[in-house]
Amino acid sequence: MIRLEPRKQHSEAMIYLTxxxxxxxxxxxxxxxxxxxxxDPLVALYTYFVLPLSxxxxxxxxxxxATPLVMIGIGLAMGFRANVWNIGAEGxxxxxxxxxxxxxxxxxxxxxALLLPTMIVFGALGGMAWAAIPAWLKxxxxxxxxxxxxxxxxxxxxxxxxxxxxxxxxxxGYNFPESRIFPDAGTMPTLVEGSRMHxxxxxxxxxxxxxxxxxxxxxxxxxxxxVGVAPVAARYVGFKEKRLxxxxxxxxxxxxxxxxxxxxxxxxxxxxxxxSPGYGFTAIIVAFLGRLHxxxxxxxxxxxxxxxxxxxxxxxxxxxxxxVAGIFQGIILFFLLACDVLNLYRIRIGWRVRHGGAA
Amino acid sequence: xxxxxQIVLTVITASTPLLFxxxxxxxxxxxxxxxxxVEGMMLIGAITGFAxxxxxxxxxxxxxxxxxxxxxxxxxxxxLTLSLLANQVATGLALTIFGVGISALVGAAFVGVxxxxxxxxAIPGISTLPVIGPIVFxxxxxxxxxxxxIAAIYWFLKHSxxxxxxxxxxxxxxxxxxxxxxxIAIRYMATIFGGAMCGLGGAYLSLAYTPMWAENxxxxxxxxxxALVVFATWRPGRLxxxxxxxxxxxxxxxxxxxxxxxxxxxxMSMLPYLATIxxxxxxxxxxxxxxxxxxxxxxxxxxxxx
Numbered sequence: 001m002i003r004l005e006p007r008k009q010h011s012e013a014m015i016y017l018t019x020x021x022x023x024x025x026x027x028x029x030x031x032x033x034x035x036x037x038x039x040d041p042l043v044a045l046y047t048y049f050v051l052p053l054s055x056x057x058x059x060x061x062x063x064x065x066a067t068p069l070v071m072i073g074i075g076l077a078m079g080f081r082a083n084v085w086n087i088g089a090e091g092x093x094x095x096x097x098x099x100x101x102x103x104x105x106x107x108x109x110x111x112x113a114l115l116l117p118t119m120i121v122f123g124a125l126g127g128m129a130w131a132a133i134p135a136w137l138k139x140x141x142x143x144x145x146x147x148x149x150x151x152x153x154x155x156x157x158x159x160x161x162x163x164x165x166x167x168x169x170x171x172x173g174y175n176f177p178e179s180r181i182f183p184d185a186g187t188m189p190t191l192v193e194g195s196r197m198h199x200x201x202x203x204x205x206x207x208x209x210x211x212x213x214x215x216x217x218x219x220x221x222x223x224x225x226x227v228g229v230a231p232v233a234a235r236y237v238g239f240k241e242k243r244l245x246x247x248x249x250x251x252x253x254x255x256x257x258x259x260x261x262x263x264x265x266x267x268x269x270x271x272x273x274x275x276s277p278g279y280g281f282t283a284i285i286v287a288f289l290g291r292l293h294x295x296x297x298x299x300x301x302x303x304x305x306x307x308x309x310x311x312x313x314x315x316x317x318x319x320x321x322x323x324v325a326g327i328f329q330g331i332i333l334f335f336l337l338a339c340d341v342l343n344l345y346r347i348r349i350g351w352r353v354r355h356g357g358a359a
Numbered sequence: 360x361x362x363x364x365q366i367v368l369t370v371i372t373a374s375t376p377l378l379f380x381x382x383x384x385x386x387x388x389x390x391x392x393x394x395x396x397v398e399g400m401m402l403i404g405a406i407t408g409f410a411x412x413x414x415x416x417x418x419x420x421x422x423x424x425x426x427x428x429x430x431x432x433x434x435x436x437x438x439l440t441l442s443l444l445a446n447q448v449a450t451g452l453a454l455t456i457f458g459v460g461i462s463a464l465v466g467a468a469f470v471g472v473x474x475x476x477x478x479x480x481a482i483p484g485i486s487t488l489p490v491i492g493p494i495v496f497x498x499x500x501x502x503x504x505x506x507x508x509i510a511a512i513y514w515f516l517k518h519s520x521x522x523x524x525x526x527x528x529x530x531x532x533x534x535x536x537x538x539x540x541x542x543i544a545i546r547y548m549a550t551i552f553g554g555a556m557c558g559l560g561g562a563y564l565s566l567a568y569t570p571m572w573a574e575n576x577x578x579x580x581x582x583x584x585x586a587l588v589v590f591a592t593w594r595p596g597r598l599x600x601x602x603x604x605x606x607x608x609x610x611x612x613x614x615x616x617x618x619x620x621x622x623x624x625x626x627m628s629m630l631p632y633l634a635t636i637x638x639x640x641x642x643x644x645x646x647x648x649x650x651x652x653x654x655x656x657x658x659x660x661x662x663x664x665x
Contacts, residue, residue, distance in 0.1 A: 148636050
């Protein structure tokens, strides 16, 4: 008989240990999956999680993939803290990419150094505008933001598809559904010669610092934490709930938008029908794995980036299907949520012992 | 007349997966559990049904296997949220992400494989009657099944003892517990039933709607099903209405192009998603109505005090 016994105080140590425990359990499950797929589990595990990190190029690619995950994850973590479930970051990412990328296409022969900074601002505004819709629908009409933000993701992806198949298609591109290549002035500078690691990584680090400052130092960060932990108390002391909803959705949308424009002006360099391998959804896991804390999100972003990178490496090296990455991501979150029970409860095995007994 | 029959037939096939998934989620939510993994469970059902149909050649087995796979996925969700008290929203999202991944992995071997669609009922002399024949007497087994399901759910919730218990558990788990009902066990069953129905909804896509497998072939239908439950204010009759309304919007695109309406296909494809937002807004703006109809304990973990 397994039963849960509430801890008097939730365990500090467990908060940091559970993500590690979840990762270990994921690895073990991963080995079982590898074995089922007919691969040597140890070789597969090595190829998946170690080999990609053994070269400088691999490390820079890890950063390339972690950049959007961290940026989006920071914004989502803030929202999740306040019980605002923005799961449409993929759409906000896309609209950011379209707003910033559209600017690059409009000035495709520009050499103005201000182009890139303006694109980033446009990206942020594009993402914010897309996130403002669920915020408005939530605060004005009480519509569930989970569903509205997700529906808007499908709309945004279709809109991107329309633009690259239609008006924004490269006139000299032999009818391929791709835009022009962005001009140099609208391209993220790379940080390491010969790699794709770009300036967006700096922006992601700034987002970490900014997120930490908001949570630790700003009044609104304090309010976010209170609303999440004690919504009734928050209402009682008069926190403006609607303002918080707007704040976290605009913040999350803005960061996702910057991530989107960084991606298209960085590693991609143009608009194409698929600009994200699901970063907006994976960032949800990043936020949880990072314990909804900006610094945690940074580490979690690197871990989840490795699931993408390892997936690619394992596909090339030992022919594992690319979809394995998605399974890993789902399983990590499952295990994390399962292990979280340890924060609040002790697991007791055996029959109940009455209080005052030898418990 | 032919075009009318054609439209009705496509509306029915487009609505059936939504009806299955939303009916299942309705029962789950009525017991106080919010499972956002509908999309993932549908995908798992879709690939399981398709894989079993291809490898055994039996549509019956395929349908059963899809229901079992959906139920198994829901069991994982149930274990995490009901036994380990994990956050239901987060766990549901995890289930969807997991479902997308595992269905893509299993499905990789089945991309491009063609399947005979589910056979339609064919009663000599009757199924060929004009209009009524193909619409009423010419459907496949799952379409009839979806109507039986919604009628059964209506009866179960409204007129059966255990339906009342499920509702009680969803309205006030503490009271239900005090009355001696096994809250957790009932929620497990409602969750697993919901998963099985989502599996069937997914299977309908891969066995009948478009008899093939494609990654992410549900294309958000699981989320639309979730919205339908809210739209229906947790009532089976309105759920039927909603599912058919959305089925209609989904196929608008096919027929608009046929009718020569010159709007880029992407904009037509946006319609179901935009319509979902619209109906959510229309229903949700009446806070009182939502509060009166939504199961009171939805999304809340239950841990018996003793």
